[in-house]
Amino acid sequence: MTSSWQRAAVLVGGFVGLLWVLEVVDTVTGHPLDAWGVRPRTDEGLVGVVVAPMLHFGFAHLVGNTVPVLVLGFLTLATGIARGLLATAIIWLVGGLGVWAVAQPGSVHAGASVLIFGWIVFLVVRGLLDRHPLEILIGVAVFLLYSSALLGVLPGQPGISWQGHLFGALGGFVAARLLRRRRDEASITY
Numbered sequence: 001m002t003s004s005w006q007r008a009a010v011l012v013g014g015f016v017g018l019l020w021v022l023e024v025v026d027t028v029t030g031h032p033l034d035a036w037g038v039r040p041r042t043d044e045g046l047v048g049v050v051v052a053p054m055l056h057f058g059f060a061h062l063v064g065n066t067v068p069v070l071v072l073g074f075l076t077l078a079t080g081i082a083r084g085l086l087a088t089a090i091i092w093l094v095g096g097l098g099v100w101a102v103a104q105p106g107s108v109h110a111g112a113s114v115l116i117f118g119w120i121v122f123l124v125v126r127g128l129l130d131r132h133p134l135e136i137l138i139g140v141a142v143f144l145l146y147s148s149a150l151l152g153v154l155p156g157q158p159g160i161s162w163q164g165h166l167f168g169a170l171g172g173f174v175a176a177r178l179l180r181r182r183r184d185e186a187s188i189t190y
Contacts, residue, residue, distance in 0.1 A: 094174055
């Protein structure tokens with residue numbers, strides 16, 4: 001029988017593999033997938049809400065996101081696959097819809113950073129809300145390692161979707177609040 005930690009590693013490794021396959025296909029075919037990112041306030045841009053976190057604007061963009069996706073995605077899933085997948089879905093949806101609603105018209109937004117920022121906030125806030133020792137430890141470690149990245153929610157860097165970072169982080173907060181463990185739960189199994 002495999003542990004949730006092993007299943008988390010397989011799922012996150014498979015997701016990262018998919019990201020790399022998509023970028024190879026995109027590069028070999030002349031980058032047509034880039035157009036499928038979130039396009040603010042357009043009907044076709046809503047498709048981007050679903051697919052944008054899996055698309056990247058070149059290998060440098062993907063390389064920059066790979067290690068954080070592996071680390072934070074694993075930590076999100078390792079302490080509960082179902083809860084981690086649901087948190088990811090909430091982050092994905094809140095992040096994508098937020099970008100679609102407020103980003104600059106005519107822009108295209110893609111990349112897993114919406115998930116990365118969401119996972120950072122989810123892991124930190126989850127530890128604070130649940131007060132489970134392992135989740136607190138994970139939250140503190142994530143905060144120490146990634147808190148400076150949270151400055152990416154502020155506008156300022158051209159070509160960087162601060163809106164994706166901001167709404168991903170907001171999605172992480174929403175997920176932590178919605179998926180908060182009740183105090184009366186008898187035990188938490190990891």
